[in-house]
Amino acid sequence: SQQGEEDPQALxxxxxxxxxMNCSYKTSINNLQWYRQxxxxxxxxxxxxxxxxxxxxxxxLRVTLDTSKKSSSLLITAxxxxxxxxxxxxxxxxxxxxxIFGPGTxxxxxx
Amino acid sequence: xxxxxxxxxxxxxxMGQEVTLRCKPISGHxxxxxxxxxxxxxxxxxxxxxNNVPIDDSGMPEDRFSAKMPNASxxxxxxQPSEPRDSAVYFCASSWGGNEQFFGPGTRLTVL
Numbered sequence: 001s002q003q004g005e006e007d008p009q010a011l012x013x014x015x016x017x018x019x020x021m022n023c024s025y026k027t028s029i030n031n032l033q034w035y036r037q038x039x040x041x042x043x044x045x046x047x048x049x050x051x052x053x054x055x056x057x058x059x060x061l062r063v064t065l066d067t068s069k070k071s072s073s074l075l076i077t078a079x080x081x082x083x084x085x086x087x088x089x090x091x092x093x094x095x096x097x098x099x100i101f102g103p104g105t106x107x108x109x110x111x
Numbered sequence: 112x113x114x115x116x117x118x119x120x121x122x123x124x125x126m127g128q129e130v131t132l133r134c135k136p137i138s139g140h141x142x143x144x145x146x147x148x149x150x151x152x153x154x155x156x157x158x159x160x161x162n163n164v165p166i167d168d169s170g171m172p173e174d175r176f177s178a179k180m181p182n183a184s185x186x187x188x189x190x191q192p193s194e195p196r197d198s199a200v201y202f203c204a205s206s207w208g209g210n211e212q213f214f215g216p217g218t219r220l221t222v223l
Contacts, residue, residue: 033211033212035212041216041217042115042202042214042215042216042217043154043202043204043212043214044214045211045212045213048210048211088154098144098156098159098166098167099144099156099212100156101146101153101154101156102153103153104153104154
């Protein structure tokens with residue numbers, strides 16, 4: 001399969017807690033991206049991590065990539081109610097490859 | 112930049128009618144993607160263009176669906192004739208050089 005598979009399917013946490021979502025894949029990749037989709041809205045790009053990178057940060061977001069295990073994780077620290085959304089990890093095998101989205105992880109942050 | 116622009120935002124039509132969805136990508140982007148999202152099937156890639164040329168249309172469900180990109184600033188997705196099972200949110204996205212995709216707000220299509 002050329003898509004990333006997000007895990008868990010659903011996650012519910014209290015505001016202020018950290019949220020961790022995982023992504024597994026089966027092919028070699030050029031890069032892996034994380035997107036967020038709030039209910040009824042379009043997708044918003046969060047982070048792109050390339051195959052030669054192991055970790056990237058953006059604000060409260062931390063993404064890791066382990067190409068040997070073919071897995072990535074997204075950590076959201078100090079979660080907020082506004083982080084409630086679905087999160088996706090599409091990957092690209094080459095720079096101009098098509099991007100296929102998996103089912104995503106549905107995160108609920110309870111105030 | 113105003114981002115990716117899609118029109119209309121909502122479309123309600125009757126079965127058998129032709130539907131045309133429009134997309135204006137971000138200026139300077141060379142790739143454009145059409146997606147369809149439903150509760151049952153999630154987010155599906157329908158077709159994508161690179162430098163206005165269709166690269167992969169394997170996600171287009173049937174011959175009733177067609178997409179064009181006559182120039183770098185405009186694309187259309189047409190459904191003719193439309194059916195109730197086509198009801199979904201259709202997203203357009205653009206990118207440059209295989210990097211992050213910027214999504215439009217989507218068109219919510221309801222076929223009665």
